[in-house]
Amino acid sequence: MPVIVVSGGLGSGKTTLLNHLLRQGMGRIGVVINDFGDINVDAFLVQGHVDATATISGGCLCCLSDPSELDDTLALLARPSMDLDVIVVEASGLAEPRELARMLLSSTVTRIRFGGIVEVLDAAAWLPGPDGAIDPLPVAVDHLQVASLLVVNKDDLLHDHPEAAQRLTEALQRHAPGTPVVRTSYGRIDPTLLFDAAERDAPTGQLSFTDLLLEHGAKDHRHDEHDHHDEAPVGADESCHDHACDHAHHRYSSVSVESPLPVDPRRLVAFLEHRAPGVYRVKGRTHVDVPGNDRQYIVQAVGGWLAFEKRPWPADTAPITQLVAIGTGIDTEAVEEAMRACLSEEGPLDPDRLHAMTRYTR
Numbered sequence: 001m002p003v004i005v006v007s008g009g010l011g012s013g014k015t016t017l018l019n020h021l022l023r024q025g026m027g028r029i030g031v032v033i034n035d036f037g038d039i040n041v042d043a044f045l046v047q048g049h050v051d052a053t054a055t056i057s058g059g060c061l062c063c064l065s066d067p068s069e070l071d072d073t074l075a076l077l078a079r080p081s082m083d084l085d086v087i088v089v090e091a092s093g094l095a096e097p098r099e100l101a102r103m104l105l106s107s108t109v110t111r112i113r114f115g116g117i118v119e120v121l122d123a124a125a126w127l128p129g130p131d132g133a134i135d136p137l138p139v140a141v142d143h144l145q146v147a148s149l150l151v152v153n154k155d156d157l158l159h160d161h162p163e164a165a166q167r168l169t170e171a172l173q174r175h176a177p178g179t180p181v182v183r184t185s186y187g188r189i190d191p192t193l194l195f196d197a198a199e200r201d202a203p204t205g206q207l208s209f210t211d212l213l214l215e216h217g218a219k220d221h222r223h224d225e226h227d228h229h230d231e232a233p234v235g236a237d238e239s240c241h242d243h244a245c246d247h248a249h250h251r252y253s254s255v256s257v258e259s260p261l262p263v264d265p266r267r268l269v270a271f272l273e274h275r276a277p278g279v280y281r282v283k284g285r286t287h288v289d290v291p292g293n294d295r296q297y298i299v300q301a302v303g304g305w306l307a308f309e310k311r312p313w314p315a316d317t318a319p320i321t322q323l324v325a326i327g328t329g330i331d332t333e334a335v336e337e338a339m340r341a342c343l344s345e346e347g348p349l350d351p352d353r354l355h356a357m358t359r360y361t362r
């Protein structure tokens, strides 16, 4: 069974691509989702028919203290009774794809084979910044070199920037000559580029939805003990964690806040619009307690970009607020405090208060 790794920078569109694959109904797909923060946001963002899923949160797959965890997960998914055609591993935005390839190539699970790396590139990273500054190569060369397929995502954003598209094309030709490149928006690639499972006419019996939750010990892969503080006492029902991880000479850390409390829309938007230094990615879901609202608001912030998406709460989920912020050199305590300050204990809010979020809501 092929195991395909989907890697790519923070917020580049890996989950979006995975959702696209899952919606195509091609073959039976098992997914392994790895999120950097303690709260596996990507796991609840995956929509569509997943035949089996396993989540590994609390650090990058490539710095698991015990690599056999990945093998154990793959062995379970590769069991004949699972009847899968392919396993897709969605790596955290900070994972090193070369290391993941090495782990899969040296896997002791005999029923799997390494099926290649799909590197999702964020076209937005190639656009000039607000000050007009251009990052000449906003991706690690190594990521370009190990990829079997390069997916340039968010192509829609390049339409008005032919010069950025040109720089991107030239960089790919220079650093990854011969590697196939697909340009797309919202991860809409042809699944047959990745695996050639025949489209099945009828499901071969309903599989039970397997959710294997592997939470590996956060302490094992924490590189900087100074930033580390275990479950901060933030109220009886609230929790907050942070992680640090050292990759490619950058120090990344994440801060997670979880609470049954709703958010104050104005404070949340202010936090997201004026992100603390170094915070590059914020994602999660929020409970917005405004009369008439029975939806969750998914938070998506990447670089200078922010959006909310309204979705029904899953049937088995009570309203909750879960936020994860990821960045380099961030003051984790200050960010944690700022995220907790977005929570509201006021009870139902005046609907006018929602206006702060409306202009970012899709």
Ligand SMILES: Nc1nc2c(ncn2[C@@H]2O[C@H](COP(=O)(O)OP(=O)(O)OP(=O)(O)O)[C@@H](O)[C@H]2O)c(=O)[nH]1
Binding pocket: 008, 009, 010, 011, 012, 013, 014, 015, 016, 017, 042, 045, 092, 093, 094, 153, 154, 155, 156, 157, 184, 185, 186, 187, 281, 283, 300, 302, 307
């Ligand atoms: N404009 C535009 N936005 C996109 C496109 N693809 C994805 N997005 C948005 O980009 C945001 C991040 O997408 P995700 O799929 O969550 O990115 P990710 O790589 O899984 O993020 P991490 O797991 O945090 O690294 C979401 O709000 C998407 O809707 C695209 O082609 N164009």
